[in-house]
Amino acid sequence: MSFQEIQNLFPSQDGSPERREEILSLISKLLSNIDDMKDVNRSVLGTGSERDHNFYKHIIDAEAIPQQGKGLEAVISTLSDLAQSHPYQTKNYLTNVIPLASIPGILGSLTTSLLNANGIWDIYSPGAAEAEVRAIAAMSKVVGYNPEISWGYTTWGGQGAVFTGLRLAIAKQFPKAKEEGIPNNLYCFASEGAHYSLLKSCEATGIGSNHLVVVKTKKDHSMDTDDLLKKMREVVEKGGIPVYVVATTGTTDSFGIDNVKLVKMVTQYISKTYNLKPIHVHADSALGGFYAMFNHYDFVTNPLEFEPEVLNALHTIRERLQHISLADSVCFDFHKLGQCPYATSLFLLKNGKDFSLVDLDESDTPYMGNRGYGSYHTSYTLECSRAASSIAIVASLEAFGMEGYQRLLANYVRINLAFRKKIMERLPYVAITNNLNPGPVSTFRFYPNKAEWDTELNGKATSAHVERNNVWNNQIFELLGAHREEVFFGDTKKVCKVNVADSADMLPIYSCKFFSVSPYTQKEHVDFFIAYLEEKVQSLYEENQSFSKAVV
């Protein structure tokens, strides 16, 4: 490859129209290859390829850097191959909150790439700094934080946000921990329905995952704050120090929303009673926080003319999210309901000054920042260089606007209401296991005979019975999973835990998941999904005579 050819692997330095056309034609080729793989009746691109257990081994054996670069046409062909059999968010994509990246989100990411914008310092990327400040200000207003006081940054996922919250929680109580390390009696709290991010964070900070106290949940999958109070007391009375409580506002599986106001009251009561420093409360709103966009919706005049059921459901969500601003920090995963490409998570801190507790000293950052030029240097982030993902966020907020997001989020709720209603009418052997939680997701559980969710939920079923039902659901997970190219349902092996009649141990509840996250899924498609489930389950009865008696 000549040096000229190497230069041709880069965008121009002079704005040459020919180079631009070359780039556009490569992108056009890639888009058209992907478009050719699309089929609205399938939830994958192109032809599915089941990967046998040697698939990755073959790659490892064969892969090496080519001696000669192969050029851009070859690259487009390789990239198109990588798209082959990739899940794709057609109307039949219902598995989890992995969105179709929207055009503004993609354009934002592309801009980040074209500029190779690094969010660390405004001298390196003024655009990144400006976009980040815009994203922080806009979303602070959504949450109800004072944008003059709050601060934030984009980070590596909702998990990164939970981690950052913990880092701050420790620093707030132990400002010297940065230099001296942490005491060995710190404790964190989150509900049974919380994401495992906190478990990882307890491991990574050295608090130890045994010091993560799991709080019970209520029937709506939200944290039982009486249990929180009891467990915080126990910890303190045994000499432990509570530093951090994660209130999940929108659990990943079942959309349970913890009551942030009660959680905050419990932590304040504990600090006051035991004379402790304030305990940091992080609202893990990575998923559900987007519904705070309805916090200022006028439910009386209903300007977007939502039908009564949808309006009611949104109102219930609003009631549960209204005190989110009491949390010390929150997060928005724009790569979830914000419809952006990965990774676009925004961490917000109510009292932005607290970042100084985890900041580096000037002398620790000799390469940048703290100069006469530049005024935005994020030396308090755990990352050093940061992709300026705020550019995609700002692009999306601008393109959708508040109303665009509200309509989209409301539509997810609408589809779920329709799905729950119809499946209950049509399949007597199904129960909705999160029916107290309106939202974008429904968890539904199959029974070999008729639904017995009430018995299970109230702790009246035996462990053998709950386990038998779990086995039945697991068979359905496998069957639906094997056909995921047609309709891609999700599933979970712990939507919640229940008491059982014959043992003190609680048992996890398996459920299928219907997560509506594609803009193409509409209420009219619900009948098809239910007929599809019915057909699949019938085939399982036929294979599985021992389960078949009562229903068919």
Ligand SMILES: *Cc1c(COP(=O)(O)O)cnc(C)c1O
């Ligand atoms: C998805 C999710 C996370 C993890 O977020 P990532 O962006 O995958 O790191 C954490 N908490 C909740 C509630 C989530 O839904």
